[in-house]
Amino acid sequence: MAAAGGNNGRPVVVVTGMGVITSLGAGKAENWTKLTAGESGIHRITRFPNEGLKTTIAGSVDFVPVEPFCSTELGERMATMVAEEAIGESGIGSKSDFPGPLFLAVAPVEIEWPHRDVLAAGSGANDTVGYGDLWRASASGRFRAIHERCQFASVAEHLAERFGTKGSPISVSTACSSGASAIQLGVEAIRRGEADAALCIGTDGSVNAESLIRFSLLSALSTANDPPQAAAKPFSKNRDGFVMAEGAAALVLESYAAATARGAKILGVLAGCGEMADSFHRTRSSPDGKAIIGCIRNAIADAGLTPDDIDYINPHGTGTPENDKMEYLGVSSVFGERARSIPISSNKSMVGHTLSAAGTVEAVFTLLTLQHQRLPPTINYKVPDPAIPLDVVPNTARDAKVRHALSNSFGFGGQNVSLLMSREPA
Amino acid sequence: MADAPREVWITGIGIVSCLGEGDEAHWQGFAEGRIKIDAERFAPYLVHPLAPLDLDKQIPKKGDQRQMEPWQRIGTYAAGLALAGAGVKGNAELLARTDMIVAAGGGERDVAVDAAILTNKPKSANPEAFLNERLMSDLRPTLFLAQLSNLLAGNISIVHGVTGSSRTFMGEEAAGVDAVRVALARIEAGQSELALVGGSHNGEREDLLLLYDAGGHMLHAPFQPVWERRSGMVLGSLGAFLVLEARGHAEARNAKPLARLARVLSERSARPPGAVSAALTRMWQTLTPHGARAGMAVISGATGAQPATNEERAWLKSLAEVPVRATGSRVGHGLEPQFSMNIALATLALGREKLFPPADSSGVEREYEGPLERVAVTAVGHWRGEGMALVEAVT
Numbered sequence: 001m002a003a004a005g006g007n008n009g010r011p012v013v014v015v016t017g018m019g020v021i022t023s024l025g026a027g028k029a030e031n032w033t034k035l036t037a038g039e040s041g042i043h044r045i046t047r048f049p050n051e052g053l054k055t056t057i058a059g060s061v062d063f064v065p066v067e068p069f070c071s072t073e074l075g076e077r078m079a080t081m082v083a084e085e086a087i088g089e090s091g092i093g094s095k096s097d098f099p100g101p102l103f104l105a106v107a108p109v110e111i112e113w114p115h116r117d118v119l120a121a122g123s124g125a126n127d128t129v130g131y132g133d134l135w136r137a138s139a140s141g142r143f144r145a146i147h148e149r150c151q152f153a154s155v156a157e158h159l160a161e162r163f164g165t166k167g168s169p170i171s172v173s174t175a176c177s178s179g180a181s182a183i184q185l186g187v188e189a190i191r192r193g194e195a196d197a198a199l200c201i202g203t204d205g206s207v208n209a210e211s212l213i214r215f216s217l218l219s220a221l222s223t224a225n226d227p228p229q230a231a232a233k234p235f236s237k238n239r240d241g242f243v244m245a246e247g248a249a250a251l252v253l254e255s256y257a258a259a260t261a262r263g264a265k266i267l268g269v270l271a272g273c274g275e276m277a278d279s280f281h282r283t284r285s286s287p288d289g290k291a292i293i294g295c296i297r298n299a300i301a302d303a304g305l306t307p308d309d310i311d312y313i314n315p316h317g318t319g320t321p322e323n324d325k326m327e328y329l330g331v332s333s334v335f336g337e338r339a340r341s342i343p344i345s346s347n348k349s350m351v352g353h354t355l356s357a358a359g360t361v362e363a364v365f366t367l368l369t370l371q372h373q374r375l376p377p378t379i380n381y382k383v384p385d386p387a388i389p390l391d392v393v394p395n396t397a398r399d400a401k402v403r404h405a406l407s408n409s410f411g412f413g414g415q416n417v418s419l420l421m422s423r424e425p426a
Numbered sequence: 427m428a429d430a431p432r433e434v435w436i437t438g439i440g441i442v443s444c445l446g447e448g449d450e451a452h453w454q455g456f457a458e459g460r461i462k463i464d465a466e467r468f469a470p471y472l473v474h475p476l477a478p479l480d481l482d483k484q485i486p487k488k489g490d491q492r493q494m495e496p497w498q499r500i501g502t503y504a505a506g507l508a509l510a511g512a513g514v515k516g517n518a519e520l521l522a523r524t525d526m527i528v529a530a531g532g533g534e535r536d537v538a539v540d541a542a543i544l545t546n547k548p549k550s551a552n553p554e555a556f557l558n559e560r561l562m563s564d565l566r567p568t569l570f571l572a573q574l575s576n577l578l579a580g581n582i583s584i585v586h587g588v589t590g591s592s593r594t595f596m597g598e599e600a601a602g603v604d605a606v607r608v609a610l611a612r613i614e615a616g617q618s619e620l621a622l623v624g625g626s627h628n629g630e631r632e633d634l635l636l637l638y639d640a641g642g643h644m645l646h647a648p649f650q651p652v653w654e655r656r657s658g659m660v661l662g663s664l665g666a667f668l669v670l671e672a673r674g675h676a677e678a679r680n681a682k683p684l685a686r687l688a689r690v691l692s693e694r695s696a697r698p699p700g701a702v703s704a705a706l707t708r709m710w711q712t713l714t715p716h717g718a719r720a721g722m723a724v725i726s727g728a729t730g731a732q733p734a735t736n737e738e739r740a741w742l743k744s745l746a747e748v749p750v751r752a753t754g755s756r757v758g759h760g761l762e763p764q765f766s767m768n769i770a771l772a773t774l775a776l777g778r779e780k781l782f783p784p785a786d787s788s789g790v791e792r793e794y795e796g797p798l799e800r801v802a803v804t805a806v807g808h809w810r811g812e813g814m815a816l817v818e819a820v821t
Contacts, residue, residue: 051555052562108532108575108596111637113557119636120544129544131537131632135471138640147641152531152575153597153810161696168692168811170604171596173530173575181593185608192615209558210565217567277526277592279583282493282571291589412571413580415592 010191012271012425016264017090017252019082020364022351023059023245027085032368035376036397040229040350042243048209055221057228059245059352060207068114074205075106076155078248083163083201086250090264092197093164100197102165103185104156105178107204107356115146155203165199175411176316178202179249179359180419184273186253196258202360203248212244218283220320230380232353234317234346235324235392237385242318245352249360251367256425268367269422271404272303278414285326291416292330296406299418300334304426305404307335310342312375312400314366314407317346318353327408328388343400345393349379359409363419366407370423375400431614435676435683435820438512438669439770440504440624443662443757444474448507451477453774456782461756463649463660464630470646471635474662474758476628479503490585495534495572496663498581501626501763504665505582508622512669513681520679521587525618526579527609528594529601529625529762533573535633539564578626588622599727600692600811601625602765607690607813609670619675623668625763629661643731643808651755653739653790657732659808662758666767683820685773688800689713692813702737702806707744709814713802719748721799723781725772726752727764731808738806739790749794755785765805765813772801772817779819 020027023041024034034041041059047069050056064081066074093099116134122142123133137143148154156169174181179202186198215221222231222241233239259266276298278291285292300307315327332339347365354361369375374397381394407419441448444462445455464475481499484506485491491499509515514524543560550556571577576594583589595601595608605623612618628634638644638659645658670687691709695701714722724742728735742750753768760767775781781798784791798819805813 049552049554049558051552052558106596108573110532110573111633116540116544117547119640120548127545128541130541131636134544134636135632135639138636139644139646141642143640144642147637147643148809150637150640151598151809153600153807156597157694157696157810160694168600168604168607168694168813169597170608171601173594173596174579174592175574175576178576185593188612188617192611192617194611209554210561213558213561213565214570214573217562217565218570275591277579277583277589279587279589282577282580282584411576412574413576413592414583414589415576415580 012256012269013187013190013253014256014259014269015251015267015367016092016254016259017086018267018364018367019085020249020361021061021078021082022247022354022361023061024351026081028368035350035365036374038377038379038395038397040379042228042231042352044228047207054223055212055216056225057231057243058207059243061246070112070114071205071208072109072149072155075203076158078205079155079159079201079203080162082248082250083159083199086252090252092252096164098163098165098199100165100195100199101167101189102156102160102169103182103198103200104159104169104171105182105202105356105360106155106171107206108173109150109152109154111150112208113210119143163199174415174417175413176355177359177409177411177415177417178356179361180409180417182360183251183270183363183419184417187270187273190253190255197252197254200253201250202357204355204357205246206355207244207246215244222319232319232349233380234319234349234378235385235388235390236381237383239319239321239324241320243352245354247351247354247357247361249357249364251363268370269425271422272299272420274299274302274418276416278416283412284322289326289329289333291414292326293333295416296330296334296418299406299420303420309404310406311402312369312405313342313344314362314405315344315346316408316410317348319348324388328390340389341391343375343391343393345375345378347376359417362407366405366421370402370405370421373399373402432616433673434610434613434687435671435673436668436685436687436773437671437676437681437683438508439684439773440507440511440667441767441770442479442500442504442665444477445757446477447479449774456756459783459785465647468635471644472647472649472660473629474660475630476500476663485585493568494581497533497626497628498572498578500628500663500665501578502581502585504626505622505667506586508667508669509586514669518587520620521589523590523620524588525591525621526582526588527605527623528579529605530575530578530594530596531762532575534631536569537632598761599764599805599807602762603692603805603811603813606766607692610687610690613670613672619672621670623670624666624766626665627663627760627763629663629758629760634661641809645730651786652728652730652752653786653788655730659729659731659759662760664757664760664763664767666763666770668766668769685776686818686820688816688818690815694811702734702812703741705812706738706741706804713814713816721797722748723798723801724748724750725768725801725803726750727768727805728752728754729759729808730754734806734808742790749781750791751782751784768803769815769817772803776801776817776819
């Protein structure tokens with residue numbers, strides 16, 4: 001084990017606390033047990049009626065009650081729960097006094113239909129309702145809570161107040177790679193020496209009618225509604241889209257020096273971060289895979305490693321025809337012949353796509369994989385795609401020796417982030 | 427020990443607003459004291475409407491223009507101006523290494539669809555099923571891509587080819603401050619050489635007026651400059667991007683400094699009374715450790731919202747002789763891009779070695795004909811977030 005210096009003489013960044021919630025349950029223990037048992041958290045949507053919808057399934061987190069439902073509110077509650085778990089495990093700071101900044105991956109906040117309904121009712125309009133009527137209601141001063149709830153800064157503000165994080169909290173969106181971007185921002189802040197610790201959270205509670213319909217209209221979602229648990233089929237030939245899901249995860253990052261100085265247990269190392277934006281298209285990757293390839297290579301290089309050092313890949317693995325094809329191109333280009341033998345298993349086959357939270361949720365699962373030396377499977381892998389010859393750890397978990405693992409996150413808008421996690425400091 | 431922070435220059439600015447596009451239009455507009463207001467379209471609200479842009483100049487493909495909603499066009503246009511000003515536009519080698527941080531809210535709604543649903547949903551036998559049905563058939567599939575916060579950055583990547591990295595910060599005014607703060611910190615620490623940072627805002631939106639007035643934060647007609655208002659914001663449509671660059675990187679490619687970005691600070695609190703003034707005082711003391719105020723001005727991002735603006739006014743009084751200008755009185759308040767807009771305006775003023783005239787009769791802004799060497803830019807969010815930058819002339 002080496003020193004605090006690390007690659008390029010900058011601080012090594014380690015993980016000392018983790019928390020996670022998905023449709024499989026709350027907490028690391030329940031999630032890990034179910035994940036390695038190959039259980040699915042995908043189920044029929046009951047939160048709102050599914051009449052007229054092409055997709056009627058999701059990995060919603062229904063055991064965290066929010067009434068009336070509000071996606072941002074659910075996101076905030078889940079973020080609070082995972083932060084408590086992570087900070088509790090790390091033992092850092094004291095109550096309401098986290099000694100570092102907050103980086104939050106959160107779904108874009110918006111006024112939701114229940115808010116609009118309340119304002120419309122409050123407007124007193126009795127025949128047609130327009131924005132002029134809603135203005136009349138909002139100007140009345142009776143709906144101040146809607147202003148606060150619908151500020152983009154509101155979730156981070158409330159978390160910062162509750163956990164006592166330091167400085168101005170940052171809410172980041174890089175679409176479906178947001179969770180990885182939040183971790184990357186934390187790693188960079190510690191490497192710059194701005195902070196000895198950072199709280200990085202990803203959260204997403206977006207399963208509401210309009211959000212589901214938006215993805216549905218882009219033909220991004222699986223419509224294999226029966227049975228729900230079999231819908232998410234990453235890397236299978238019959239994959240037909242992702243399954244929308246909710247969840248949250250938190251990581252306490254610390255410099256290796258600070259963590260060891262206070263005798264903290266080190267759960268893993270954030271060894272490298274890579275990023276490259278794609279300028280090809282709003283929802284599709286450049287056909288040559290340039291940005292995905294560059295992103296993975298940047299993460300490996302940032303960690304001071306080579307492709308030969310990578311023992312496991314936690315892919316973006318959404319189960320859309322396009323993503324899995326392009327991710328294979330990226331992985332096979334970077335790893336060459338070895339791509340066929342590096343295990344690569346998609347958590348999304350079980351928990352669905354947790355969107356803004358996915359990068360953080362999957363970082364926690366990758367760190368648990370390193371910790372337990374056991375690979376969660378890709379479930380629903382019944383019809384292999386001959387165009388994607390990868391070891392997807394089909395259907396059943398297995399033990400493996402894993403020192404260094406890669407986690408990929410790709411998002412609309414040409415967003416690509418890869419994180420490289422290691423078991424121990426190099 | 428970390429190395430001393432590297433010097434960072436502003437080598438490009440790109441701004442659009444009600445005053446037009448680019449440096450000259452803004453300098454002229456500010457020098458002449460022009461205030462452009464539309465009091466009709468959103469009455470009783472007021473708005474500083476975007477000046478017409480020839481979009482083809484920065485977004486050459488009609489297909490790209492069609493894929494965007496106004497907030498994205500404004501931002502993509504302003505980003506193009508900034509890249510062009512820095513001599514980076516069209517340079518594939520530099521663009522592939524350009525790190526981007528965008529401060530963004532969300533995109534426009536289809537207000538006709540919203541209104542039709544709100545009108546008919548309560549009359550429906552099954553309101554929730556009605557909502558599903560209308561959204562499934564009435565939402566344009568690509569509208570989602572115009573709403574996602576990170577799709578301004580995505581469009582900048584597509585239209586201008588910026589691909590080094592791409593991050594979008596959300597969170598109103600504070601997101602605008604932190605975007606610049608993090609971009610600066612990365613260059614100072616050697617994590618980046620060249621960055622495009624800024625944002626855009628379409629103030630001409632029914633849904634935003636609704637949101638901000640729910641908090642009691644909108645000025646209703648008649649118009650008044652920021653310091654003369656009792657309370658309330660007037661939104662403006664703004665796009666503002668900066669190209670930040672390590673001095674050594676700029677010198678190696680013969681890029682000229684427009685100004686030096688010396689420092690960016692940000693804070694947050696739940697704003698008990700006095701917290702905003704205290705935060706401004708702390709940040710000011712950090713920026714001016716020796717109390718030197720000669721050749722210095724403040725360009726304020728005051729919104730008009732209370733109690734934030736009153737606390738900033740009280741703090742400004744403590745600066746006595748330092749001249750102050752609130753740009754919200756001229757171009758309106760744009761939330762996320764306000765801070766980068768004000769850094770850009772500070773850069774323009776430093777380049778001309780003089781401050782533009784006041785737009786205030788309350789006594790906060792006073793005539794100033796003296797020299798200008800440094801500008802402190804303030805950002806006090808209408809609800810949360812406090813920030814300050816120090817922009818200096820490069821001599």
